[in-house]
Amino acid sequence: MTETPLGGGRPTPDLSIVETRVYRGANIWSYEKAIHLVVDLGSLEQYPTNTIPGFTENLLDMLPGLREHSCSRGRRGGFVERLNEGTWLGHVAEHTALALQQVVGHDIRRGKTRQVKGKPGHYNVIFGYVDEQVGLAAARLAVRLVNHLVEADPDLDWHDELESFIRRAERTAFGPSTQAIVDEAVSRDIPWIRLNQHSLVQLGQGVHAKRIRATMTSATSAIAVDVASDKDLTTRLLGAAGLPVPKQELIRTADQAVRAAGRIGYPVVVKPLDGNHGRGVCLDLQNEAEVREAFVTAESETRRGGVIVESFVTGKDYRCLIIDGRLAAVAERVPASVTGDGTATVEQLVDTANADPRRGVGHEKVLTRIKVDDAAVELVREQGFEMTDVPPDGVMVKLALTGNMSTGGISIDRTFEAHPENVEIAEEAARMIGLDIAGIDFICPDITEPVRETGGAICEVNAAPGFRMHTHPTIGEPQFISKPVVDMLFPPGAPSRIPIVAVTGTNGKTTTSRMISHIFKGMGRKVGMTSTDGVVIDERLLIKSDASGPRSARMVLQNPRVDFAVFEVARGGILREGLGYERNDVAVVLNVQPDHLGLRGIDTVEQLADVKAVLVEAVPRDGHAVLNADDPLVREMRRRCSGQVVWFSMAEPGSETRDMIDAHCRRGGKALVLEPSERGEMIVVKHGRREMQLAWTHLLPATFGGRARMNVQNALGAAAAAFAAGAPLHDIRQGLRTFNTSYYLSPGRLNEVEVNGVNVIVDYCHNAPGMRMLGDFVDRVGDSLVSTHELARPSRIGVIATAGDRRDEDMRELGSIAAHHFDVVVVREDVALRGRKKGEVAKLVAEGVRSAMDDGTRCKQVEVVTDEIKAVRHAMGRANRGDLVVLCVDQHPAVMAELETWSHQAQAGAGVSEEAPAADPDFSPADPS
Secondary structure, three states: OOOOOOOOOOOOOOOEEEEEEEEOOOOOOOOOOEEEEEEEOHHHHHOOHHHOOOHHHHHHHHOHHHHHOOHHHOOOOHHHHHHHHOOOHHHHHHHHHHHHHHHOOOOOOOEEEEEOOOOOOEEEEEEEOOOHHHHHHHHHHHHHHHHHHHOOOOOOOHHHHHHHHHHHHHHHOOOHHHHHHHHHHHHOOOOEEEOOOOOEEEEOOHHHOEEEEOOEEOOOOHHHHHHHHOHHHHHHHHHHOOOOOOOEEEEOOHHHHHHHHHHHOOOEEEEEOOOOOOOOOEEEEOOHHHHHHHHHHHHOOOOOOOEEEEEOOOOEEEEEEEEOOEEEEEEEEEOOEEEOOOOOOHHHHHHHHHOOOOEEOOOOOOEEOOOOOHHHHHHHHHOOOOOOOOOOOOOEEEOOOOOOHHHOOEEEEOHHHOOHHHHHHHHHHHHHHOOOEEEEEEEEOOOOOOHHHHOOEEEEEEEOOOOHHHHOOOEOOOOOOHHHHHHHHOOOOOOOOOOEEEEEOOOOHHHHHHHHHHHHHHOOOOEEEEEOOEEEEOOEEEEOOOOOOHHHHHHHHHOOOOOEEEEEOOHHHHHHHOOOOOOOOEEEEOOOOOOOOOEOOEOOHHHHHHHHHHHHHOOOOOOEEEEEOOOHHHHHHHHHOOOEEEEEEOOOOOOHHHHHHHHHHHOOOEEEEEEEEOOEEEEEEEEOOEEEEEEEHHHOHHHOOOOOHHHHHHHHHHHHHHHHOOOOHHHHHHHHHHOOOOOOOOOOOOEEEEEOOEEEEEEOOOOHHHHHHHHHHHHHHHHHHHHHHOOOOOOEEEEEOOOOOOOHHHHHHHHHHHHOOOOEEEEOOOOOOOOOOOOHHHHHHHHHHHHHHOOOOOOOEEEEEOOHHHHHHHHHHHOOOOOEEEEEOOOHHHHHHHHHHHHHHHHOOOOOOOOOHHHOOOEEOOOOO
16 A cells, blocks of 8 residues: 655645536436536546545544445445545545435435546546435535645635535425435336426326325315415314314404404414414413514414414324325424423523434434524523523423424324324314315324313314424334325326337437337327427427437426327437436337547447447336347347347348347247348248238338338338337338328438429438438439439439538548439538538538549539528529439428429429529539549
8 A cells, every 4th residue: 555645745636527417317327317527636646545644534524424335345434445545536526425415315325436538637427316406516515625635725614514515405405205205106116307496296207197296296186275274264164064173263453363362262372374384373372462472473474464363272282194085194293392401501402402413404304403593582581591591400491382393393103092083083174175185283182082072173284294203203103104195196006107219329210210109109199209300299399409318308208198208319418418217118229330429538439339328228127129130239239238129130031140030039039120022021020939021111101112221221120119119010010101201200301302303302311321321222213213214314413411520531431422322412511510610511521522533433523502502402403304302401491491482483484593603602613623
């Protein structure tokens, strides 16, 4: 073990966060949501922990919970061993962020730290989180603390910083009631989504979704909540039902309060008409002066302007929790108090009580710290003491009149002690108000005796009652009351998830997603689909944008109409935020080709395959991964699948790939393959030793008579996904037979139109692998045009482009491939240049075309028209009847509108007056060579 700094000298606090990402679902680092920091150690790269004097000791003093971390050793204290042996400070930041979250009750233990390849001193720090904002705050504070331990920061007061962090977590974290319900849902594998920064949560997905806000549910009656918040109306309704309630009057002035108290009889209680958490409640008022003072207090807490005066019922304070009409728990609530020991002052006794490790800030822990405010001081004075006085041994001094735990009170579980008659009264009270979850407050001498005999009464009915007093009683057994809540929302056997099919790959994702969606729409399902074109709910386009990321997926899962989800999942979304959902029932991987390389640390096609394999890793045991057996990188993903693999392949019988598939099926597996014959190619479904014919490829409209090989592959993937998701074969067959590449079903993907005798194909092709497949299609279609139009060789004109964030060599390769399939290539640019200068992308693509032309390819001319619409006009102006024009588009709605205009003008006989290319500032003629 070395104790000498690797770099010599003194360390400086150089640790900094270079980049932060929040993964909200499965990602390349973790199966679950995580925070990813890229940190720079700077000079600290030369200083492991064992070279910094006092570092380990001070860190453990500040965060004792780190002693429990096992780290890679797999045993308690493993991380401390690493600290003593010497570990790098990026690793320390990871464990510190985890420990800080554990301080606020988030039991997160997942984390890892890995060095960034090729960047000394830079580390990837990944750790789990429960609440996103708390996790990010923990990351920032962890870095500050590590730097502080390297060199003391006079601006960092650790006690204040930790207290501030706890309060920050309290503001954004779920309350104990919401957390209890969410935890119960998680234990039952019910998915959940937080809908705001407070307590509004969705349980379940799509049509099965239910919502909760604290302890109100989507089934809670708004009328019932309104009634419960009106304490006067509540008392009158319960009294009319023959339930024991105190005498009560609603008043609006102090004089009315005094007169009401006289009629009811002292002592009385004054409280706001619609208050909660005991705020504004004044108890045991003995005279007119106290009533007038209490009226001011109660009036300040009411929103409706009314104040209640009611008889003061003596006894203990009990809360009966009713869920779905049945008693779930009973707790005795004891107001905040201290008991004298004959030596300590009241103030010291409060400090001792607050030092209890069970007490914390707000709802941070099972008990809340006792707050000493003016009201508490006055109450202590009324009992004959000052805060500096020493109460006699055994004398209890109250610091609050109400037993709410939010004011520092304690709870005692009495669930199994309540008298059956009292239980019946509480259940009847909840039914009368109409609440599915209700807190019935009893004041009575003893809950074990009938309140009608002992003189008790129901003093209040609460909507959205807190659960903490029942789930974490100070004395007694905790009651698992979240179970009946979730039982009420999701009865045993009720579904909570909708099927999710996720599609990824370098090319073909959008078309395959549309095919799958079309199949299930034909089965009557309400399909929610995301793609690069937008979010579609039941065939209605809701959002028009690139929606292949995690946020769009969550939007679909929140929609109450959706009962089936199809997600196109792009590389960028996975790297940026993860999947955005927990798991997919079916993962479809079409292909992995060299595209988007050089972005976000993905430099090789193997790394790109790792990114796309996240979908396969998100398949559960009862799910399926639909994999392209013809792609070696996709084929390797089978090792990452927990569920079943369904292969699809275009390989010929007798090939090595088909032999592998046949062996898979003999073991009971599933696959979709092509079987050639004299009549054409048949898609065959193989399941075990059974074979079932599905459809002829040349009869599927999307395949253009089988010539569009990319759509043959997409149809195989879509059919395999539908088969894995449980669709009957006849529905799959019908879906494929009715899906075509018209602009209405598949906008921007192999849309075929005829404009004044010119055959036009509109497609989204934007990378070299896609251009290779499109070129094959162009060759096949071009050959058929010879006989159709009786021309020796119709011209092929291609308008091509690529995105500006591709590598230079990828852009040149795109142009080179296009040169093999088109007579004339027109190069344009996207509107979003993605960091490139105008004309730079087009120049690189054109260079690729020209380099291929030198080798004697089909292309004889390359032109640059950077504006997309002008490029379309230029290509159409060059075309003659019978020619083929292929438009690789970015803004397909604008292009289709332009083609429509062109067609109308031609039909009207007006012709189209095309601008002379030389006069177009976006036009660049062919290379003079």
